[in-house]
Amino acid sequence: MPNQHTVQIGARYELNGDLVEVINQANGRIFMRGVNHKGALYLPETEVDQLIRQGRFVPISSALMDQQKALQLVRLDAAQRLKLDHMSYYIQNLIEMFHGSLPRKKTMAAVAIMAADRGDPKPPKYTKLYEQMKLFLANGKNTLALVDHATSKQLRPKRLSQESLEVMQDYIRHHYLKTTKPPALMVYKLFVAHLEELNLHSDSKLDIPSPSTFYRALEALNSYDVDRARLGAKAAAKKHGFGKGIHVPERLLSRVEADTQEVDVHLVGEDGIYIGRAYLTVLLEVLTSSVIGWSLSFTPPCFEKTASALSHALRMREDGSPAGLMEELVVDNGPEFYNASLLALANRLGFTVRFCSKGQPNQKPHVESFFRTLNLQLIHGLNGTTKSNTTMRGDYDSEGEAVMTLDEFRAIVDDWILNYYNKTSHGHRYLPANVLWERYMDKMNPPKVFTVEALSFICISTHFCTINRGRVRFKNLAWSGPGLPIIENNLKTSQKVEVLYDRTDLGTVYVRDPSSGTFYQADGVHSYQFGLSMYEHELVQKKLKEEAKLFTGEEARQTLRRIWQALSESTANNARRKRAHLRDVRNNPTQNITAPNNLSDDAQHINEHIELAEEIDLELINDTLDDDDDYETFELPRK
Template sequence: MTPSLKLRSGDHLVREGVRHKVLSRSKDGQINLLRVSDETLSSVPERTLLQEYGVGLLQIDRRQEVLSERALQILETDTGDLVEAARAKAEFRLPFVREMLRDRRRRWSNKALQELIDKVRQQENLPKAPSSRSLRRWAERAIALGFEELGDVRILVPRNHACGGTQPKFAAQVLTIMDSVIQDLVMLPEPVSGAEAYLEFKGRLNRKQQELSATLLSAAPTLLEPSKRTFYRKLKAISQETLAIAREGRLEADKKHSLVGLGPQGDHLLHEVEVDHTLADIIVVCPHTGVPIGRPTITIAVDRWSRMIVGIHIGLEAAGWRAVMLCLRNGILPKEHLLEVDPGDLRAKGHWPAMGLMKTLVLDNGPEFHCAALRNAALEFGITLQFCPAGQPRYKGKTERLFRRMNVEVFHTLAGTTFSNPAQRGSYDSKANAFLTVDQLRAIVHRWVTDVYCNTPHSFTKQAPNERWEEGLRLIGGVTLPSSAADVMLALAQVEYRRLTRKGIELYGLHYCEPRSVHLRELLNHPDAPKAVKVRIDPDNLGTVHVEDYREPGLYVPVACTDRGYAEGMTIAEHHMVAARARAQLKARQVATMGMLIEAKASLRADIGRVRNAGKLTATRLNTIFPDATGKVTDVGEDGKAIPQTGLPVSVAARRPTARPVPQVVQAPRRGEFGVSF
């Protein structure tokens, strides 16, 4: 069998990442190989090797045996990265060396070499030619590096850049001190400047020189001091990733310097849905007073496969589990009713087809995603919760990128925007320019999603989310919905436990009762009634709550608010704001009357003190004050007359012809002393 592949003994073959060494060729066309890792022998047909080579599973590496380590380093340099002058010199040497090595066994004299040089110069039409001595040196170097086997022109590249001394210029002690200064002062979260680090290095080097001089006396070596420029080159040679690891830690360094891959995309429509929330870069105002009330929270659910926004919630509540549940409810249910409640002048004109149960929810490690309500709802709908590693938002890159796009395309174009940072905001007064309410902002975002985002081709899928969604529906045969919308509302509603009394249920300062409800009356008067019943609340509407029938778990009784005109359509966040405003107004009224109350209470305490002190007069003093009284005086009445011990009226003997005035007890200036004024 005629061989079709030129393989020599010693060549290396890399088959699917495993290195083998060619030993010999059999007469039947088998190639005998030795696996380098464990020296296992094997025989492979040449045809098999050719097939593997054609599909990219086989690589022939002849450099391992014929090249030295120095030659391997030379060949690692890409030809395109060579300096133009170096490449030109290599191309100039190539024809002379190649002509000389055609007959390697010949012993070339200087005269014969000169004739060869003149011949090549005329053939190549070169303006100059090398000397015979240079040609001998080039040829010897090419033979040593395996040029005859590979014929790679890079072997003939001059190595001028590698010239120089091989010994370090500075002593090992100097380099050690330099490394210690960099580690102690530069590789810190609060690094010092390069100038300060160099001064510290000089100080440590001088102390080390003095220590050597004191220890070794005249035999102490002189430590050569590097220049400031050398020290700066040392600092510049430190990679940014190494600095980030030392100053910020491995996690932050990976965020900034690690390679970014494609990331998970999902296998099909609604296979994986990312959920996250953030503060919107805009300030909204109160719909009743027009006063700025802060930045709303936006929660988004994005399908990885289609890039469709399947659910969104914008509200004034904090980034908690309520917002997550409302976003999921919005994502599962159809969007027609959601878009119909928006203001007519801002209402979306396009179609938002996203709906249905998702297979997996991709969440971060926030406490709102680990709550029992979300776990119970996921179990009820058969949804798997997948939590990303803590502190690594890149695992939810779809939502993070969408937040940035929404800020730039929507919020930063509206009055009252806060922009991304204070530097970008500048002197713009966000609160003074704010005029949008939460409902208006929600309508604007809905319109942007349906009319703009859903119809814009994505940079990765090359399809608009609406087109991708329709394609995904054809592949999976349609979306899955729960039994009814009421089941979704109840499963994703807020759960509270309250006492059921004759007044119904009190919740957030509101009362819920249905006096004519026979079912509610039976729950109240049942002999096995629990102390508290489960109540499910719609965070977007406090007009009605649902009380669970503890006799049949899963069965709920709707109970309306007694003040339905206030609670209907009122969200929990809005109700809390109204209650907070009412408390603030009450506090203001209390502050207005606080001075009067303080004065009245001080006067009352003073009067009580006088009565108490008067009542503490001893009988001896009272009898001294009322010497004409018969019997022992124990107290003074409201009319100022003495009261005897028997409680009878006091008879006054007519010792003097004139009536004595009624004495008055007054408090003396000194504490504890009393005087009598007539």
């Protein structure tokens, strides 16, 4: 039984409550995409009528008429225009008379009277009227629907036999739709060779199509399915992506986006020896496109790095540059953001953390645009830049041309953000970021900022230990201060004291006197500790344990340097190993496939399986629906 409902390409429906749009219809399937969730859906044509009767597939809006018909209407001659006017007159009057229905006898009698009044010698038959009224109503009573399709005499194309068609579809499915992206001409030649081989062993010869026939078959394929098969799911989703603009309330700090990227420039140490690439974490206020906080260091992505950038964003500024506590922080699912520590900190300070869907960087487009601007207007012009890829870099020796230290590079980036980026306009904005910040600032309720002393507790952790000879120790680190011997003298045997330390900077700790409750400052005994994060120190300890070396300040500094360099080189080394391995296999195809051993000396000092992610306390996160195309919001419990 044929389908009663005709599905139009471009029409929108509600499928089980989700708004979808028809994209294509071929091979007995209807290809649709969600308007809101953006997913790809396939519906068999035979299921349409049943779903409509069940109320699960509800028409919402019809497809607009082809714009070519508007041009065709303009090009009509006098006779064709008169014929269109007659049909429009009949249809509109019949709708008024019978309210959409067409009883045959009454309809033909009414048409005969109308034809006599208009002087139409050849009024349309009932079938023509029925089809035209159905088309007219389906397109929102659009007169363009009544325009006849332009016809021209064409030679009927030669039809292939069913067996030839099946072989062609098989070659398209198994040879053309592959991630290796073989050329269409190569697949066509394989297909023709297959048909020729079949014809050699059969009396009935199969038709061999021309290349144009094969190319027409490829053009008839759904472009999304082709890209998904040849490019991959993520690349296809990106290529066929669409979406509405992100609505931002006209309220300062209502939305802040954050991201961490490895900077495209190589750096050296104070001795001029190459170290690697640094990591930059940025917090960007969306309404004004102002950068309010950032952290640039060799520290790889971790909570400590995020806390450092967040502390900078909340810090009180004497120069009045943009800063303040945000309402919502939009981040991705990287280890520096997706951890229990950040969620607990957000709960304590009173802002919401909103996680983007996995693999959807366009859900925080403003900070992504910032990094693109930073690379194009600053980073890619510095000595030692790696550019964005090897093609752009060409023969440039990035490591050999590296001349900047981290402190020098940090000063350049700070100056560029404060005195250039935050003082220029971006996107559709016609005013500089700092001017917009002043304009949107509520003088009666300014952004909430904190003093340096208050922010020192943003990433504070505690540890209990004893005092030995005026020093406290924790994880092979030691701190000493003038107040510690006094506390030690008043302690009982084996009595422990509470030590507060900042996970982002282990250079200074605070020791609490159990008797008076007073905190005494203690400074690190090794210069290695200053500016060191707990995450980096744990990496150093792990590496020294593997190498069975005693912990000393000098040894720790050298190990930390090797870790920075190895982390920076890991991506390049992996690519280099793969290329060398493929080259060896091509040169000696009979040899067994073995893992290459061409790591650099520095890269061999670090375990490639270092876990960068921090374990997440799932008790801080309520269960939420997992939707890969929408934001995931975690509700944090209030105390």
